[in-house]
Amino acid sequence: MNKLYLPALLAFLISVILTPVLIPLLKRLKFGQTIREIGPSWHQKKNGTPTMGGIGFIVASLISGLVFGGGDIKVYIASLTLLLFGLVGFADDFIKVVLKRNLGLNEKQKLLGQTLISILFLFLAKYFGIIDTSVLIPFTTLEIELSWFYYVFAVFLMVGFVNAVNLTDGVDGLAASVTMVVSVFFAMFCFKIGETEISVLPSAVAGALLGFLFFNYNPAKVFMGDTGSLFLGGLVSVMAIISGYELLLLLAGLIYLIEAFSVVIQVAYFKKTGKRIFLMTPIHHHFEKKGWNEKKIVWVFSFVTLICCAIGFFA
Numbered sequence: 001m002n003k004l005y006l007p008a009l010l011a012f013l014i015s016v017i018l019t020p021v022l023i024p025l026l027k028r029l030k031f032g033q034t035i036r037e038i039g040p041s042w043h044q045k046k047n048g049t050p051t052m053g054g055i056g057f058i059v060a061s062l063i064s065g066l067v068f069g070g071g072d073i074k075v076y077i078a079s080l081t082l083l084l085f086g087l088v089g090f091a092d093d094f095i096k097v098v099l100k101r102n103l104g105l106n107e108k109q110k111l112l113g114q115t116l117i118s119i120l121f122l123f124l125a126k127y128f129g130i131i132d133t134s135v136l137i138p139f140t141t142l143e144i145e146l147s148w149f150y151y152v153f154a155v156f157l158m159v160g161f162v163n164a165v166n167l168t169d170g171v172d173g174l175a176a177s178v179t180m181v182v183s184v185f186f187a188m189f190c191f192k193i194g195e196t197e198i199s200v201l202p203s204a205v206a207g208a209l210l211g212f213l214f215f216n217y218n219p220a221k222v223f224m225g226d227t228g229s230l231f232l233g234g235l236v237s238v239m240a241i242i243s244g245y246e247l248l249l250l251l252a253g254l255i256y257l258i259e260a261f262s263v264v265i266q267v268a269y270f271k272k273t274g275k276r277i278f279l280m281t282p283i284h285h286h287f288e289k290k291g292w293n294e295k296k297i298v299w300v301f302s303f304v305t306l307i308c309c310a311i312g313f314f315a
Helices: 002-028 041-046 054-069 073-097 107-127 149-168 174-192 200-216 225-243 246-252 254-273 283-289 294-314
Strands: 134-136 143-145
Touching (some): 002 054, 002 174, 002 200, 054 073, 054 225, 073 107, 073 225, 107 149, 107 225, 134 149, 134 246, 149 174, 149 225, 149 246, 149 254, 174 200, 174 294, 200 225, 225 246, 246 294, 283 294
Antiparallel strands (some): 134 143
């Protein structure tokens, strides 16, 4: 079990030490978040809060993951993939806060970058024999061979969840809390099925996120930015693929799916009827409009994630 808690402990210590050092630096560089006017009006008070704080838990996660999992090709490939996703997010944040373009990279640029990274990961994973083209059906012994279509499916899964995690990052501590739970799940699950080397990476991320939450929990002193959320989206999708239980992510990452589909449903319904189903999307803003405070949203969404992950682990 040292494979699980030692990476988490080291990453936690690095994160909890590095993040408070990073916050004043981000302030001096004027890397403050600009709250969009179309967002919730009550979020305007967060204008200027330092963003790109995800750098702290990224550094902590990768250092710890490589210290305890170094030498395993899976850890190297996964770490490279997460770093590249984080760099796409960093470019997006940099354009927003430095070049003062509030929307950052456009959608085509983001999707192109995310797709290329996903293809690179799948190529390396296949080359080194880490993945095959079959998909296991959770809670059964069924295994479906997808052949070449597996790669289309896997790219769609990775890009979809990277953006779903990004959408979840709209309330103080929400994306970090939910993903910490999912990371613990993948660490324990991979350890359970014998993937002990790669289990150190989600374990490290869980520890790093716990350290980050000391400063990101409401009221947040720093935001993770797209730098952090794209890194985390890469983590959950990469772990699902490497573990060989891709579809299990649909359960463990249910909150991400609800956040993403709330936006899709809202847009589609509005275009067809001119009316809205939700008060605001992503759905965490709907609950804010209904009177839930940010802490309640974080706790409820994290608890739902915990239940889903427990079902996935024990069933």
